[in-house]
Amino acid sequence: MSDWGDEPSAPTQSADGGDWDDVPAANPQKEVTGWSDDEDNGKSSGGRGRVGGGFRKEGDRDGDGDGGGFRGGRREGGGGGFRGRRDGNEDGEERRGGRGGFNRERGERGEKGEGGERRRRNDDDVNNNNEVADDGEKKREFYIPPEPTNDVTEIFSSGITSGINFSKYDNIPVKVSGENVPKAIKSFEEAQLRSIIGENVTKSGYKVPTPIQKVSIPVIADGRDLMACAQTGSGKTAAFLLPILSKLLDDPQDLEIGKPQAVIVSPTRELAIQIFSEARKFGFDSYLKISIVYGGTSFKHQNECITKGCHVLIATPGRLLDFVERTFITFDDTRFVVLDEADRMLDMGFSESMRKFMFHSTMRPEHQTLMFSATFPEEIQRLAGEFLKDYVFVTIGVVGGACSDVLQTIHEVNKFNKRSKLMEILREQADGTIVFVETKRGADFLASFLSETEFPTTSIHGDRLQSQREQALRDFKNGTMKVIIATSVAARGLDIKNIKHVINFDMPNNIDDYVHRIGRTGRVGNNGRATSFFDPDQDRALASDLIKILQGSAQTVPEFLSDMGGGGGGGYSYKKFGGVDVRGGGNAVSDPVNAEADQDWD
Numbered sequence: 001m002s003d004w005g006d007e008p009s010a011p012t013q014s015a016d017g018g019d020w021d022d023v024p025a026a027n028p029q030k031e032v033t034g035w036s037d038d039e040d041n042g043k044s045s046g047g048r049g050r051v052g053g054g055f056r057k058e059g060d061r062d063g064d065g066d067g068g069g070f071r072g073g074r075r076e077g078g079g080g081g082f083r084g085r086r087d088g089n090e091d092g093e094e095r096r097g098g099r100g101g102f103n104r105e106r107g108e109r110g111e112k113g114e115g116g117e118r119r120r121r122n123d124d125d126v127n128n129n130n131e132v133a134d135d136g137e138k139k140r141e142f143y144i145p146p147e148p149t150n151d152v153t154e155i156f157s158s159g160i161t162s163g164i165n166f167s168k169y170d171n172i173p174v175k176v177s178g179e180n181v182p183k184a185i186k187s188f189e190e191a192q193l194r195s196i197i198g199e200n201v202t203k204s205g206y207k208v209p210t211p212i213q214k215v216s217i218p219v220i221a222d223g224r225d226l227m228a229c230a231q232t233g234s235g236k237t238a239a240f241l242l243p244i245l246s247k248l249l250d251d252p253q254d255l256e257i258g259k260p261q262a263v264i265v266s267p268t269r270e271l272a273i274q275i276f277s278e279a280r281k282f283g284f285d286s287y288l289k290i291s292i293v294y295g296g297t298s299f300k301h302q303n304e305c306i307t308k309g310c311h312v313l314i315a316t317p318g319r320l321l322d323f324v325e326r327t328f329i330t331f332d333d334t335r336f337v338v339l340d341e342a343d344r345m346l347d348m349g350f351s352e353s354m355r356k357f358m359f360h361s362t363m364r365p366e367h368q369t370l371m372f373s374a375t376f377p378e379e380i381q382r383l384a385g386e387f388l389k390d391y392v393f394v395t396i397g398v399v400g401g402a403c404s405d406v407l408q409t410i411h412e413v414n415k416f417n418k419r420s421k422l423m424e425i426l427r428e429q430a431d432g433t434i435v436f437v438e439t440k441r442g443a444d445f446l447a448s449f450l451s452e453t454e455f456p457t458t459s460i461h462g463d464r465l466q467s468q469r470e471q472a473l474r475d476f477k478n479g480t481m482k483v484i485i486a487t488s489v490a491a492r493g494l495d496i497k498n499i500k501h502v503i504n505f506d507m508p509n510n511i512d513d514y515v516h517r518i519g520r521t522g523r524v525g526n527n528g529r530a531t532s533f534f535d536p537d538q539d540r541a542l543a544s545d546l547i548k549i550l551q552g553s554a555q556t557v558p559e560f561l562s563d564m565g566g567g568g569g570g571g572y573s574y575k576k577f578g579g580v581d582v583r584g585g586g587n588a589v590s591d592p593v594n595a596e597a598d599q600d601w602d
């Protein structure tokens with residue numbers, strides 16, 4: 001994880017098999033600007049691309065919608081633990097490029113090229129838990145993602161429609177601290193967003209901002225740094241995207257290739273893709289160019305995309321550092337840095353990587369740093385403080401609390417009975433079920449098993465090829481697959497309409513993961529359902545934290561669990577309300593958002 005610094009800065013070949021020789025030079029020429037300040041839509045901006053930017057017009061090479069080079073011959077019928085190896089052999093790097101430098105047995109990096117790239121690829125997803133396929137080899141492919149849609153209806157139908165509990169958001173306590181905190185807004189009109197952004201908000205079906213949006217939008221618009229914690233599914237993405245896009249249009253600056261003006265980093269590839277879609281939606285019909293770079297895809301292809309220039313770059317950390325270390329991306333013009341799922345990004349040794357780009361020598365000193373998550377352990381907050389200056393700290397509800405719109409059921413099930421219990425539950429209702437397991441191999445086995453039953457099942461985990469991961473999500477989203485088996489790679493951020501039920505087939509090993517997993521349902525005021533198989537032999541250590549989460553979200557604690565609660569020894573620091581600004585101090589404002597009039601926000 002931490003040894004990327006000695007990577008060669010300009011390898012001769014890309015990890016994707018392409019020659020580096022034909023990659024456009026780093027730091028290419030400045031792009032012409034010259035658009036009117038009054039024109040956000042680029043229609044009179046001298047030929048500037050209208051939307052999105054960044055994806056090749058010609059789309060994927062084989063035109064099959066799966067992206068070039070993906071030759072997964074067998075149609076997905078399940079997780080298929082054995083498909084991967086075949087794909088790996090067919091599309092693997094070695095076969096194409098024959099590059100050495102990687103010691104398979106020891107997994108060590110060679111001098112340049114392939115090996116180092118492989119390591120970084122593996123690290124690209126923060127949630128990758130470092131399992132390897134049976135042959136000890138990470139599967140590879142040359143993958144060019146499908147071109148993003150330009151269909152207006154599709155673009156604006158990505159979100160989940162708010163549910164019956166949406167208005168209850170206003171009763172959630174809000175706690176804001178920091179010096180001179182800008183006043184929260186009550187409506188999108190008050191936010192004074194650029195009109196084109198405001199129109200896109202309306203087209204998205206948003207009528208009222210959620211609490212995190214009410215607080216964050218004016219804070220970001222005011223130029224402040226922010227650490228924000230709000231429950232899963234409560235609109236954090238728009239809370240940072242709307243003010244950023246609006247400010248980029250309000251105060252336009254010359255666009256230079258390789259110098260993004262806003263950089264949004266997400267721990268997983270699928271979440272990065274989702275943020276990319278959201279950014280395209282809110283920036284629709286403006287001249288803002290929005291691009292994405294993420295692992296598991298062709299570096300060369302993504303480089304071609306960003307050499308068209310982008311105002312907003314969405315990235316996974318490993319791939320971003322790849323670009324930075326090769327000097328294809330610098331931060332001279334970066335006005336906003338966003339860490340989505342910030343606690344995850346600063347966790348597990350990833351803070352070193354974060355430091356590498358946050359404190360990069362090219363980083364524009366005046367940038368704003370914005371951090372968002374539903375969970376924010378205090379020790380991570382402390383670490384995060386290093387990256388922030390004079391920041392506003394906001395919590396909506398309980399830091400790390402579960403969404404009370406999710407009905408949580410905990411069954412005591414030992415490992416031998418989990419499958420039959422799962423079948424029993426699926427027979428009642430299978431559509432829109434995401435089943436979390438702890439290991440990638442476990443995901444493959446379970447998906448293969450279920451595929452033999454009446455439930456069409458797919459899987460997503462870090463050992464699947466990126467094309468397979470994206471196909472799996474598409475199949476699940478469009479209902480072709482009723483069930484998806486996932487590792488924690490899908491635990492955070494994913495906003496999928498048809499997830500009705502989250503099942504923890506295996507409990508996660510920490511309570512924050514539990515909160516994020518069950519938060520895939522019960523989003524934006526809708527009701528959801530989560531069922532967990534608690535194996536006392538395996539999961540005892542989670543008991544006390546789990547009890548606190550259940551109590552904090554008004555759920556029933558089963559007797560077997562309360563009986564073992566005392567001995568759990570979990571380290572979860574559950575706060576009565578609001579969490580703690582680790583800076584301390586007396587600037588906290590604490591009240592529900594709908595009582596804003598009574599608050600002293602200044």
Ligand SMILES: Nc1ncnc2c1ncn2[C@@H]1O[C@H](COP(=O)(O)OP(=O)(O)OP(=O)(O)O)[C@@H](O)[C@H]1O
Nearest residue numbers: 159160206209210232233234235236237493495524
């Ligand atoms: N003001 C709003 N009105 C209606 N729907 C909204 C509003 N804001 C966001 N949404 C919708 O709510 C859903 C959840 O939003 P989002 O994915 O940003 O949540 P989140 O807080 O980032 O969740 P997570 O913690 O799981 O990442 C999305 O489908 C989004 O389109």
